[in-house]
Amino acid sequence: MxxxxxxxxxxxxxxxxxxxxxxxxxxxxxxxxxxxxxxxxxxxxxxxxxxxxxxxxxxxxxxxxxxxxxxxxxxxxxxxxxxxxxxxxxxxxxxxxxxxxxxxxxxxxxxxxxxxxxxxxxxxxPPPISTAPKARLTPPYREEDVQYTNTAADLRFGGQLTVPAGEGPFPAVVLVADDAGYDRDGTVGDYRLLGILGDYLTRRGIAVLRFDSRGAGETGGILATVEETVTDVQAALNYLRTRPEINLSQLGVIGHGLGGNVALLTAAQPLPPNFVVALAAHGQRGAPLAVEQQANTLKSLGADEAQVEAAVKRQQAIMEIIQNTANAAQARAIVANMIRQTNPSVDSITARAGAVELTTRRYRSYLAFDPLPKLGQVKCPVLLLNGTADLNVAPETNLTALSKALRGNNAVTSRKLTGVNHLFQSDASTWPLVNGVPKESFSPEAEEVIRQWIVSLTQKKTP
Missing domain, CATH: 2.40.128.120 (Quinohemoprotein amine dehydrogenase alpha subunit, domain 2)
Structure with a gap:
C-alpha cells in the first residue's frame, strides 16, 4: 500500500x-x-x-x-x-x-x-553513501518467523517472534504499530520503530512478537479499524500462550500511537494481557484530534491565529460532512465539490479520488473513534509515555485525558519525555553516527524507561 x-x-x-x-x-x-x-x-x-x-x-x-x-x-x-x-x-x-x-x-x-x-x-x-557492511550480524537471541490465525476474522497473520538466549520461560510482549497497514517493524522510511524496540527488549530478556498489520507484509486482508485490530492483538496473545518459552503470567502489549489505544482496549477485553505500555496513545476522538494536530503544526510553522482558525474551519467542515452523511456516494460527491471549491486547480478526477479515500469505512470509523469510555475496565498495570516534542499527539491534552479515564486503576504510571517526538526519537543531535551520518534511533531514555518498568512488574533480572 x-x-x-x-x-x-x-x-x-x-x-x-x-x-x-x-x-x-x-x-x-x-x-x-x-x-x-x-x-x-x-x-x-x-x-x-x-x-x-x-x-x-x-x-x-x-x-x-x-x-x-x-x-x-x-x-x-x-x-x-x-x-x-x-x-x-x-x-x-x-x-x-x-x-x-x-x-x-x-x-x-x-x-x-x-x-x-x-x-x-x-x-x-546527494543522499549519504553508506559504506557499512551489507551483511547483517546474527543477534544474540533466537528469531523465528511465525504465522497465527485470527479466527474471528478468518485471517492469517505473518510475524516474527524473538526469544532471548538462555532458559525460559520469559516475559513477552506483542508490539502494535501506529494505525493500519504497517509492517511488523512499524517502518517509517528507513526507521524501524518497532524493530529497534523489539531488538532492545529481546537483548534484555523479554520475548517479542511483532506482526504485519492487515494488508501489509505477509498478512492479507484490507486495512483494519481500531476495533478490528484489537481482535488481531488478542489472536497474537493467544498464539504466545501456546509457546512453552513464554511465561503466561507475564504477557504484555506495547502499542504506538493508535496502536497504544489498541493495547489499552485489548486490556479491557476478556482474557486481557498482564500489562500494557501505550506510547503516544490518543486521548481524544479522532475528529478533534485531527483538528488539534493541524493547528499545532501550523503554529509551529509560523502561522498566525487567523490563519490557523481559517484552516481549522475548513477542516471541520469537511469532517462534518464525512461524519454526518450516511450515504457514501452523497458524501463523496459533497466532499469532492468542497475539495474543488477550496483548491480550484484540482481536477475533478483527483478531487473524487481524494473524496473516496476520505469516506471509506475505516476513515469514518477513525473520525468517530473515542478512546476513553472503555478504559474504566482496564485493571492491569499501565505505562503511559508521551514526548514533549510530539506534534501529532500532544501530551498536555492526550496524556491528561488518558490518565483521567484510567483513574480507577491504581497501577497506572504516566510520564512525559523531554525532547522526544511522535516517533519516539530524541533530538537529531543525539542520534548515533554511522560512517559519519546520523542514524535515526529510538530514544534511549524511552527504551530504558520501558524496560525498567516491565522488569519491575515481572521481577525478572535482565542484563
Missing part, C-alpha cells in the same frame, strides 16, 4: 483536498536526496529540508523536516511534470511548487501555506 498516504491520513490537513496529489510523472533526472532551503517567515527564517527516496514504482518516499521547530519526518507527496516539481506537506496544509533549473541541483519556486506565500529556493544535496 502507499506508505505516505497511510501516514498522511492520520491528519486531515488543510491541503487534504489535494490528498492524492496526482500521479507522479517521470522526471528527467532522479530527485533522490536532500533538498534544503531557507523559508522566510515574519521575524526571521527557517531552514526546511525535504528528503526524497526513489521507490521501485517510479514514485518517491518523501518527508519534511524543520529542525528549528523540531518538526521531523512529516509526510510529503511528490508530483513532477517535466521540470515542474510539487512537494505537498498535507499534514500542515503547505505546498512548494518550483522549477528544476538546468543542472538539476536547484529548484526555484514558491512556498504556500494558509494565508502566506513566499518565494523559496531549494538546493540539492
Amino acid at each position: 502507499n506508505h505516505l498516504f497511510r501516514l498522511g491520513r492520520l491528519l486531515l490537513g488543510l491541503s487534504i483536498v489535494m490528498l492524492m496529489g496526482g500521479r507522479p510523472a517521470a522526471a528527467a533526472a532522479s530527485l533522490e536526496g536532500f533538498w534544503k532551503g531557507p523559508l522566510k517567515m515574519p521575524g526571521g527564517q527557517l531552514e526546511v529540508v525535504f528528503r526524497l527516496v526513489s521507490l521501485t514504482n517510479g514514485s518517491y518516499f518523501a518527508t519534511l523536516d524543520v529542525p528549528l521547530q523540531k518538526i521531523s519526518r512529516l509526510p510529503v507527496t511528490v508530483t513532477t511534470h517535466g521540470d515542474t516539481v510539487v512537494f505537498e506537506a498535507e499534514d500542515v496544509g503547505s505546498q512548494f511548487t518550483g522549477q528544476l533549473l538546468p543542472g538539476g541541483k536547484e529548484v526555484q519556486g514558491t512556498w504556500k501555506q494558509p494565508g502566506y506565500s513566499v518565494p523559496m529556493t531549494l538546493q540539492y544535496a
Whole structure:
C-alpha cells in the first residue's frame, strides 16, 4: 500500500483536498536526496529540508523536516511534470511548487501555506553513501518467523517472534504499530520503530512478537479499524500462550500511537494481557484530534491565529460532512465539490479520488473513534509515555485525558519525555553516527524507561 498516504491520513490537513496529489510523472533526472532551503517567515527564517527516496514504482518516499521547530519526518507527496516539481506537506496544509533549473541541483519556486506565500529556493544535496557492511550480524537471541490465525476474522497473520538466549520461560510482549497497514517493524522510511524496540527488549530478556498489520507484509486482508485490530492483538496473545518459552503470567502489549489505544482496549477485553505500555496513545476522538494536530503544526510553522482558525474551519467542515452523511456516494460527491471549491486547480478526477479515500469505512470509523469510555475496565498495570516534542499527539491534552479515564486503576504510571517526538526519537543531535551520518534511533531514555518498568512488574533480572 502507499506508505505516505497511510501516514498522511492520520491528519486531515488543510491541503487534504489535494490528498492524492496526482500521479507522479517521470522526471528527467532522479530527485533522490536532500533538498534544503531557507523559508522566510515574519521575524526571521527557517531552514526546511525535504528528503526524497526513489521507490521501485517510479514514485518517491518523501518527508519534511524543520529542525528549528523540531518538526521531523512529516509526510510529503511528490508530483513532477517535466521540470515542474510539487512537494505537498498535507499534514500542515503547505505546498512548494518550483522549477528544476538546468543542472538539476536547484529548484526555484514558491512556498504556500494558509494565508502566506513566499518565494523559496531549494538546493540539492546527494543522499549519504553508506559504506557499512551489507551483511547483517546474527543477534544474540533466537528469531523465528511465525504465522497465527485470527479466527474471528478468518485471517492469517505473518510475524516474527524473538526469544532471548538462555532458559525460559520469559516475559513477552506483542508490539502494535501506529494505525493500519504497517509492517511488523512499524517502518517509517528507513526507521524501524518497532524493530529497534523489539531488538532492545529481546537483548534484555523479554520475548517479542511483532506482526504485519492487515494488508501489509505477509498478512492479507484490507486495512483494519481500531476495533478490528484489537481482535488481531488478542489472536497474537493467544498464539504466545501456546509457546512453552513464554511465561503466561507475564504477557504484555506495547502499542504506538493508535496502536497504544489498541493495547489499552485489548486490556479491557476478556482474557486481557498482564500489562500494557501505550506510547503516544490518543486521548481524544479522532475528529478533534485531527483538528488539534493541524493547528499545532501550523503554529509551529509560523502561522498566525487567523490563519490557523481559517484552516481549522475548513477542516471541520469537511469532517462534518464525512461524519454526518450516511450515504457514501452523497458524501463523496459533497466532499469532492468542497475539495474543488477550496483548491480550484484540482481536477475533478483527483478531487473524487481524494473524496473516496476520505469516506471509506475505516476513515469514518477513525473520525468517530473515542478512546476513553472503555478504559474504566482496564485493571492491569499501565505505562503511559508521551514526548514533549510530539506534534501529532500532544501530551498536555492526550496524556491528561488518558490518565483521567484510567483513574480507577491504581497501577497506572504516566510520564512525559523531554525532547522526544511522535516517533519516539530524541533530538537529531543525539542520534548515533554511522560512517559519519546520523542514524535515526529510538530514544534511549524511552527504551530504558520501558524496560525498567516491565522488569519491575515481572521481577525478572535482565542484563
